[in-house]
Amino acid sequence: MTSMTIRADNLTWGVGQKTIVRDVSLRVEKNETLGLIGPNGSGKSSLLRLLAGLKRPRSGQVEIEGQNIASLSRRALARQLAFVQQSAASDTNLSVRDVVKLGRTPHRSALSGWSSADEAAVAAAIARVDMVARRGQAWQTLSGGERQRVHIARALAQSPTIMFLDEPTNHLDIHHQIEILRMVRDLDLTSVVALHDLNLASMFCDRIAVMQNGALVACDLPSKVMTESLLHEVFRIKAEVSPDESSGRPHIRFCSE
Amino acid sequence: MLVALAFVVALATTIGDYRIGFGTVVLAISNGLGLTGADIPPIQESVVWDLRLSRALVAALSGAGLALCGAILQALLRNPLAEPFVLGVSAGASTGAVCVIVLGIGAGSLSLSMGAFAGAFSAFALVALLSNGATSGPNHTILAGVAAAQLFNALTSYIVTTSGNAQQARDVMFWLLGSFGGVRWPDFQLLILVIVFGLAVCLWMARTLDAFTFGDEDAAALGVPVARIRLVLFAVTAMITATIVSMVGAIGFVGLVVPHAARYIVGPLHLRLLPASAALGAVFMVLADIASRVVATQQTVPIGVVTALVGVPFFAIILYRARPST
Numbered sequence: 001m002t003s004m005t006i007r008a009d010n011l012t013w014g015v016g017q018k019t020i021v022r023d024v025s026l027r028v029e030k031n032e033t034l035g036l037i038g039p040n041g042s043g044k045s046s047l048l049r050l051l052a053g054l055k056r057p058r059s060g061q062v063e064i065e066g067q068n069i070a071s072l073s074r075r076a077l078a079r080q081l082a083f084v085q086q087s088a089a090s091d092t093n094l095s096v097r098d099v100v101k102l103g104r105t106p107h108r109s110a111l112s113g114w115s116s117a118d119e120a121a122v123a124a125a126i127a128r129v130d131m132v133a134r135r136g137q138a139w140q141t142l143s144g145g146e147r148q149r150v151h152i153a154r155a156l157a158q159s160p161t162i163m164f165l166d167e168p169t170n171h172l173d174i175h176h177q178i179e180i181l182r183m184v185r186d187l188d189l190t191s192v193v194a195l196h197d198l199n200l201a202s203m204f205c206d207r208i209a210v211m212q213n214g215a216l217v218a219c220d221l222p223s224k225v226m227t228e229s230l231l232h233e234v235f236r237i238k239a240e241v242s243p244d245e246s247s248g249r250p251h252i253r254f255c256s257e
Numbered sequence: 258m259l260v261a262l263a264f265v266v267a268l269a270t271t272i273g274d275y276r277i278g279f280g281t282v283v284l285a286i287s288n289g290l291g292l293t294g295a296d297i298p299p300i301q302e303s304v305v306w307d308l309r310l311s312r313a314l315v316a317a318l319s320g321a322g323l324a325l326c327g328a329i330l331q332a333l334l335r336n337p338l339a340e341p342f343v344l345g346v347s348a349g350a351s352t353g354a355v356c357v358i359v360l361g362i363g364a365g366s367l368s369l370s371m372g373a374f375a376g377a378f379s380a381f382a383l384v385a386l387l388s389n390g391a392t393s394g395p396n397h398t399i400l401a402g403v404a405a406a407q408l409f410n411a412l413t414s415y416i417v418t419t420s421g422n423a424q425q426a427r428d429v430m431f432w433l434l435g436s437f438g439g440v441r442w443p444d445f446q447l448l449i450l451v452i453v454f455g456l457a458v459c460l461w462m463a464r465t466l467d468a469f470t471f472g473d474e475d476a477a478a479l480g481v482p483v484a485r486i487r488l489v490l491f492a493v494t495a496m497i498t499a500t501i502v503s504m505v506g507a508i509g510f511v512g513l514v515v516p517h518a519a520r521y522i523v524g525p526l527h528l529r530l531l532p533a534s535a536a537l538g539a540v541f542m543v544l545a546d547i548a549s550r551v552v553a554t555q556q557t558v559p560i561g562v563v564t565a566l567v568g569v570p571f572f573a574i575i576l577y578r579a580r581p582s583t
Contacts, residue, residue: 074480
C-alpha cells in the first residue's frame with residue numbers, strides 16, 4: 001500500500017445535465033504505466049483531466065501521494081504532475097529549447113533568474129527525448145513526432161513524479177507511435193496514458209483501465225482485460241485474442257466480418 | 258531604443274507651425290527641468306514646454322500603452338488580430354464621449370474624459386460579464402467583445418443621428434479618430450502613473466504569459482491559475498486603454514501592428530516582447546504625431562488616420578519579410 005501514488009475515489013463529473021464520468025475509483029502504483037482505453041466519448045480524456053486536477057469533480061476526490069489535490073494550488077500541483085495534451089498546437093515560433101524551458105514555469109517565481117537546477121532539468125529532458133541536435137530548431141519546422149517528443153520533454157522538465165498523456169500517439173505513423181510509447185514506458189515515473197490502439201496498449205502498459213459510458217468497467221493486467229468478450233462488449237467488435245509468441249502479452253486480431 | 262525615443266521626442270518638440278530653432282528648444286527644455294536659466298523669449302519657452310513637450314510625451318506614453326495592451330491581448334486570446342479595442346473598450350468610450358458632446362451630460366473638457374472613461378469601463382464590465390468573468394475560452398471572450406462593441410457603436414450612432422447636428426457629428430468623428438491637440442501636463446502625470454503601473458504588473462506576469470503559448474489548459478497544466486491571471490490582465494489592459502482613449506480618442510492600428518513588429522525584432526518571449534512593444538509603440542506614435550502635423554499645412558490630420566496610413570505599408574514590409582520560406 002505504501003507504493004500507491006494516485007488514489008481516486010468515486011469521481012463523478014459532467015456538463016449540464018449530462019454525466020460524463022460516473023463514480024470512478026482507481027489506484028495507480030508508483031512507476032506503473034497505466035493505459036486508459038475505451039470508445040470515443042467514453043470519458044477517457046475527462047477522467048485524465050480529473051486525475052490531473054485540470055477539472056474539478058462534482059463529487060469524489062483524488063489523492064496524490066496521500067494529499068487531496070483539491071487542497072493544493074495549481075502551481076504546487078504542476079511541480080508534481082505533468083500533463084501532455086494530444087497534439088497541442090501554437091502559432092508562436094519558439095525554439096525547441098524555449099518550449100522545453102516553459103516546463104520550468106511552476107518552479108520559477110516572477111523575478112528569479114535561470115538557475116543551474118533549471119538548466120540541468122531542461123538539458124536532461126531534451127537529451128531524454130533525443131532532441132539535443134535539434135534544440136535550437138524552430139517549433140514550426142518540426143514534424144508531428146518531433147513536436148510530441150518536445151511536449152514530453154517539456155513535461156519532463158517540470159520534474160514531475162506523475163505524467164498524464166492524452167492520446168500522445170494521435171496522428172503519428174506506427175514507427176513514431178511505438179517510439180513514443182517505449183519512451184513513456186521506460187521513464188522513471190508513474191504514467192497514465194489514454195490510448196486508442198488496443199495492441200499498443202497491450203504491449204506497453206503494465207495495467208489497462210477500460211472506460212465505457214463514463215464508468216470504469218475493468219482495470220487489470222493486459223492479459224486479464226483484453227478478452228474477446230470484453231472487446232465485444234465495450235467496443236462492439238469481433239476479435240481473436242492470443243498471447244504474443246515473444247512477450248506473452250495478448251495480441252488482438254480484428255475480424256473483418 | 259531609448260535614444261531613438263529621446264530623439265523623436267526632441268524632433269516632435271522642434272517641429273510645428275511656429276518655427277523655433279533646435280537650440281532654443283533644448284534650452285527651453287532644460288529651463289523647464291530647472292537645469293539652466295537661459296534667457297529665451299517666454300512665448301517660445303511656453304510653446305516648447307507647455308504645448309509641444311507635454312504633447313510629445315503623452316503621444317509616447319499612449320503609443321507605449323496601446324502596444325503593450327495589444328501584445329498582452331494577443332497572448333491571452335491567442336489571436337494575432339487581437340488589439341486593445343477587442344474588449345469593446347473604445348466603443349464604450351465613444352458612447353460615453355458622445356453622451357457628453359451631444360447630450361451635454363456634464364460640460365467642459367474634463368467631463369468629456371470622464372464620460373469616455375465611464376463608457377469604456379461599462380463596456381469592459383459587460384464583456385467580463387458575458388465571458389463569465391474570464392473563465393471561458395478566448396473565442397468566447399472575443400465574441401463577447403465584438404457583441405459589446407456593436408452594441409455601443411449602435412448606441413453612439415443612435416444618439417448622434419437622433420440628437421446631434423452636423424457640427425456635433427463632425428466633432429464626434431474627429432474625437433473618435435484621435436487627437437493629441439488638447440493634452441497638457443496633468444494628462445501626462447495621470448498617464449505615466451497608469452502606464453508605469455500597468456507595465457510593472459505585465460512584466461511581473463511576463464513568464465506566465467509565455468505559458469499560454471499552447472493554450473489555456475496547457476497553461477493550467479504548467480501551474481498557472483488561468484482564470485485569475487486572465488481577469489487581472491484584462492482589467493489592467495482595460496484600465497490602460499480606457500485612460501488613453503478618454504484622453505486622446507480611439508487611435509487604431511498601433512496596438513495591433515506594433516506587437517507584431519516587436520515580435521519580429523526580439524522574438525515571442527514576453528520578458529523581452531513587452532518592453533520592446535512599449536518602446537516601439539512610443540517611437541511610432543510620436544513619429545505619427547509629427548507626420549499628422551506636417552503633412553497638411555495649417556491643419557492637423559487626425560492621428561488615427563496617420564497611424565493607419567504610415568503603419569500599413571510598414572506592416573506590409575514585415576509581413577513580406579516574415580513570410581514562410583517554403
